[in-house]
Amino acid sequence: MSIKMIAVDMDGTFLDDQKEYNRERFEVLFRQLQEKGIKFVVASGNQYDQLKSFFPELHGEMSFVSENGANIIVEGEDYYNAKLPMEKVLEVLAGIKKLEPTVTIVCGKKSAYVSKEISEDIFNSAKFYYPSIKKLEQLEDITQENDEILKIALSFSAIGIDAKLADLSNVLAGEMTPVSSGHGDIDLIIPGVHKAHGLAKLSEEWKIDPAEIAAFGDSGNDIEMLEHAGASFAMANAQEKVKQASKEIIGSNNQESVLDTIELLLQA
Known part of the structure; x- marks a missing residue:
């Protein structure tokens, strides 16, 4: 063909x-x-x-x-x-905290969102990939943004990323699917x-x-x-x-x- x-x-x-x-x-x-x-x-x-x-x-x-x-x-x-229900967003944010990602970005239709605690260097780096980005007091404030959440993006050290993928799969228990996007970055996507x-x-x-x-x-x-x-x-x-x-x-x-x-x- x-x-x-x-x-x-x-x-x-x-x-x-x-x-x-x-x-x-x-x-x-x-x-x-x-x-x-x-x-x-x-x-x-x-x-x-x-x-x-x-x-x-x-x-x-x-x-x-x-x-x-x-x-x-x-x-x-x-x-x-796609659209991830807001209650699922909050559940996932709570679940991944113990894995201590260096960066967590909640990705919406209108904007991406990060915590105001993010360093300026990391924020500027994230802004390259997400030009529409907003700082929140805390990520849980996403409920006030009237946005449709598409995925959650995480960053870890590139060392041991396969282990992090396995850990995330266990923590998320099928609620979201972790996929590597290179260089220590992992996207949590809606299954399918x-x-x-x-x-x-x-x-x-x-x-x-x-x-x-x-x-x-x-x-x-x-x-x-x-x-x-x-x-x-x-x-x-x-x-x-x-x-x-x-x-x-x-x-x-x-x-x-x-x-x-x-x-x-x-x-x-």
Whole structure:
């Protein structure tokens, strides 16, 4: 089957280590994708406001499966968002405290939220990924914000992250699913609401078979998407379990490997 949708993760995949990509080359490829009727989808754990900033001229012409599938935007229009019941948010916040994450971010449709106790350095770092972010007296005050909660993002030391994932699975007991997003970061997602779930919704809308999807990723939160897609590509810098979930391993995120592969797909 020919490819009708291309889905790319951003950090460690589409973006290089300087959080950049070859914009001129991509725009040429993007226009070629449009000419062939191939949908381009950004699929990331990050906030939509951050993701669209990478495509200032083009974001209104593409689709975003943001917040690991919990918030989908199609050509600038809201398409779908999941919602975690507020009582569950409070239960999860209480449960994860004993694991002592270095950062806890509650991610909503309107904004992300952190405790005012966060250091300024960490706050500024978080703001890169969540440009719409707000400090609360305490995270439990989220109940007063009239927002729809999509996920919870945690940071730990990158050492022993598999053990942290196991600990979180035990603490959460199926209420939320912990997935690695790289470099010691873990997203707590609503069970079943992941990147593949988002792609499936768009596939249904656009009448695209999973076999007609090409997906690119590097971290644990990409695994479902890579397993869902007919053509799946793990980066050379990907986690080992991500490589095992993919049909092909390509170069690193610092080598324009995603753009090289898109070019090959267009030629095919």
